[in-house]
Amino acid sequence: MNTFVFADSGGVVIPNFGGGGENSCVRRNPAFCWDWFSSHWGTVFRPALFQHLTLTLIAVGIGMVISIAFALVAHRYRWIEPPFVAFSAFLYTIPSLALFQLLVPITGLSRLTVEIALVSYTLLILFRNTMTGLGEVPEEVREAARGMGLTPWQVLWKVELPLAVPAIIAGMRIATVTVISLATVAAIVVNEGLGAPIFAALQTSFNTEFIAAGVLAIALALIADGLLLGVQHLVTPWARSRRTV
Amino acid sequence: MADEQRQPAAEVVFERVTKRYPGRSEPAVNELSLTVPAGEICMLVGPSGGGKTTALKLVNRLIDFDEGDIRIGDQSVRSLDPVELRRRIGYVIQQVGLFPHLTIAGNIGTVPRLLGWPKERIAERVSELLELVGLEAEYSGRYPAQLSGGQRQRVGLARAMAADPLVMLMDEPFGALDPITRDRLQNEFLRLHRQVRKTVLFVTHDIDEAIKMGDRIAILREGGVLAQYDTPDAILANPVDEFVARFVGADRGLKRLALRRVSDLELIAGPAAHPGDDAAPALAALDSFGFDTLVLLDDAGRPCGLLSRSALNGGRISAAGARPVDSVVEESASLRDALSTMLSQAGSHMTVVDGDGRYRGLVSADLISQELART
Numbered sequence: 001m002n003t004f005v006f007a008d009s010g011g012v013v014i015p016n017f018g019g020g021g022e023n024s025c026v027r028r029n030p031a032f033c034w035d036w037f038s039s040h041w042g043t044v045f046r047p048a049l050f051q052h053l054t055l056t057l058i059a060v061g062i063g064m065v066i067s068i069a070f071a072l073v074a075h076r077y078r079w080i081e082p083p084f085v086a087f088s089a090f091l092y093t094i095p096s097l098a099l100f101q102l103l104v105p106i107t108g109l110s111r112l113t114v115e116i117a118l119v120s121y122t123l124l125i126l127f128r129n130t131m132t133g134l135g136e137v138p139e140e141v142r143e144a145a146r147g148m149g150l151t152p153w154q155v156l157w158k159v160e161l162p163l164a165v166p167a168i169i170a171g172m173r174i175a176t177v178t179v180i181s182l183a184t185v186a187a188i189v190v191n192e193g194l195g196a197p198i199f200a201a202l203q204t205s206f207n208t209e210f211i212a213a214g215v216l217a218i219a220l221a222l223i224a225d226g227l228l229l230g231v232q233h234l235v236t237p238w239a240r241s242r243r244t245v
Numbered sequence: 246m247a248d249e250q251r252q253p254a255a256e257v258v259f260e261r262v263t264k265r266y267p268g269r270s271e272p273a274v275n276e277l278s279l280t281v282p283a284g285e286i287c288m289l290v291g292p293s294g295g296g297k298t299t300a301l302k303l304v305n306r307l308i309d310f311d312e313g314d315i316r317i318g319d320q321s322v323r324s325l326d327p328v329e330l331r332r333r334i335g336y337v338i339q340q341v342g343l344f345p346h347l348t349i350a351g352n353i354g355t356v357p358r359l360l361g362w363p364k365e366r367i368a369e370r371v372s373e374l375l376e377l378v379g380l381e382a383e384y385s386g387r388y389p390a391q392l393s394g395g396q397r398q399r400v401g402l403a404r405a406m407a408a409d410p411l412v413m414l415m416d417e418p419f420g421a422l423d424p425i426t427r428d429r430l431q432n433e434f435l436r437l438h439r440q441v442r443k444t445v446l447f448v449t450h451d452i453d454e455a456i457k458m459g460d461r462i463a464i465l466r467e468g469g470v471l472a473q474y475d476t477p478d479a480i481l482a483n484p485v486d487e488f489v490a491r492f493v494g495a496d497r498g499l500k501r502l503a504l505r506r507v508s509d510l511e512l513i514a515g516p517a518a519h520p521g522d523d524a525a526p527a528l529a530a531l532d533s534f535g536f537d538t539l540v541l542l543d544d545a546g547r548p549c550g551l552l553s554r555s556a557l558n559g560g561r562i563s564a565a566g567a568r569p570v571d572s573v574v575e576e577s578a579s580l581r582d583a584l585s586t587m588l589s590q591a592g593s594h595m596t597v598v599d600g601d602g603r604y605r606g607l608v609s610a611d612l613i614s615q616e617l618a619r620t
Contacts, residue, residue, distance in 0.1 A: 144342025149331035238388040
């Protein structure tokens with residue numbers, strides 16, 4: 001009486017009851033079956049986790065390049081800021097399912113569709129934070145830099161951008177956590193990432209798969225957030241050394 | 246500190262310089278002409294709206310002027326690329342503007358790095374400058390946030406001098422410091438300036454700071470017009486008009502006193518003798534001065550007591566009836582301090598000693614007021 005259908009990276013699998021009989025964990029369907037999870041780690045969860053990570057890294061990476069590039073230009077040419085904010089805020093407000101729906105006819109059921117959607121959700125946060133970081137550079141620091149003979153490009157590159165790093169990384173943390181969460185929805189477009197086992201599990205009443213994928217997504221978000229915080233500490237030693245008297 | 250890179254200071258000349266800001270009817274700086282001799286400190290003072298900061302920023306072209314010319318040495322600032330120009334001019338501002346993300350060494354080495362100095366030479370220069378501004382070497386690895394306000398401004402000074410600039414521009418550099426720190430930094434800057442003669446343009450709104458620090462003072466009035474440009478003493482003695490007189494203050498006589506030292510006076514060679522000397526010549530000397538007090542000196546020539554005429558009856562001078570020397574002033578003291586001490590004492594004369602405590606003569610209130618009247 002196989003009523004459970006599972007999605008795997010290879011497609012649909014019927015779970016192996018492993019001869020466990022009436023009392024097998026899967027049949028009893030408690031909140032979590034360790035045995036089942038560990039026997040499917042290599043085939044289901046690990047690949048899904050790596051796909052999820054890849055989707056996230058690509059989205060945040062591309063989002064960063066676009067946002068920081070636009071922020072640097074907008075820092076110089078102020079008029080660019082309002083339209084870019086309006087545009088990225090507009091993207092941010094589109095419900096993700098609707099955005100997929102809009103994109104699929106154009107870019108198909110592809111990774112490209114997923115990445116376009118994910119990137120569009122990072123733009124507002126990353127752009128805003130980069131602008132804030134650049135804007136928060138104290139005026140006297142900027143004036144001293146100019147007065148000492150730094151070219152405008154050097155002021156931006158050697159003074160303003162390094163000082164904006166904490167704000168940029170703060171934006172990256174929000175964007176990354178957002179993308180990790182949103183990327184689970186991407187499974188309706190491509191059968192990839194931690195969303196895939198979740199969608200599969202939704203069609204059944206088997207708890208373990210659903211919970212495992214959800215917990216992995218949460219763990220991934222927390223770890224990514226912690227790593228970025230660590231990176232921030234490493235690259236901005238000046239920001240944590242306050243006067244200790 | 247023999248450094249083959251050390252540059253001579255350069256003269257700074259403003260020639261009928263005018264700066265108008267768009268949308269304002271009055272110019273910020275109006276036909277400003279003045280010459281700051283090489284190696285001197287020129288203080289720019291005046292009320293807000295006098296254009297002193299604007300005038301300063303015209304030199305390194307953070308602001309560009311409309312008419313006239315500014316020359317450093319014999320080179321017009323307009324003949325140089327602004328970026329090149331600024332790297333040859335030290336710039337210090339009130340808020341210091343240290344780069345928070347760079348260490349103290351990184352901050353000080355900024356301009357040398359821009360100029361492409363080799364690493365070892367920058368490191369050498371940084372430690373030399375830290376010493377010059379009185380910061381210990383251990384500070385080089387710290388970040389600005391870990392320093393006090395006074396320490397930050399020291400770093401600001403060091404950073405401005407890093408590439409041995411021709412000229413230093415200082416915009417109220419000590420304005421944000423507490424009075425004690427400010428006084429200390431002023432003194433240290435003067436000491437440093439004697440060591441490293443740079444032409445300095447120094448903006449302040451504090452006339453006392455201007456009098457203390459300046460070889461010359463340029464007083465600007467509203468609308469950026471030069472009201473008077475002269476030495477502090479000459480401005481205090483002869484303010485050209487009511488505006489300058491009001492600006493330097495009603496106590497300008499006292500301020501002048503602060504500029505003179507006791508050693509500038511021709512001291513009264515008041516009679517002095519050693520215990521054991523003959524009393525007769527001492528009495529004769531007292532008579533010729535019309536004094537009735539004799540200064541007693543020890544073997545090293547230091548005043549050790551005062552003896553009244555009445556105690557000089559015997560054949561030899563004895564320290565027995567002497568009273569202690571109550572008011573002594575060092576010849577390096579300012580006349581202001583000398584007068585202040587004198588006012589707090591009963592006597593009309595004060596004993597002057599040199600740095601080793603040896604007797605130099607006497608000073609009186611009359612002598613001080615004559616000195617002021619003389620010039």
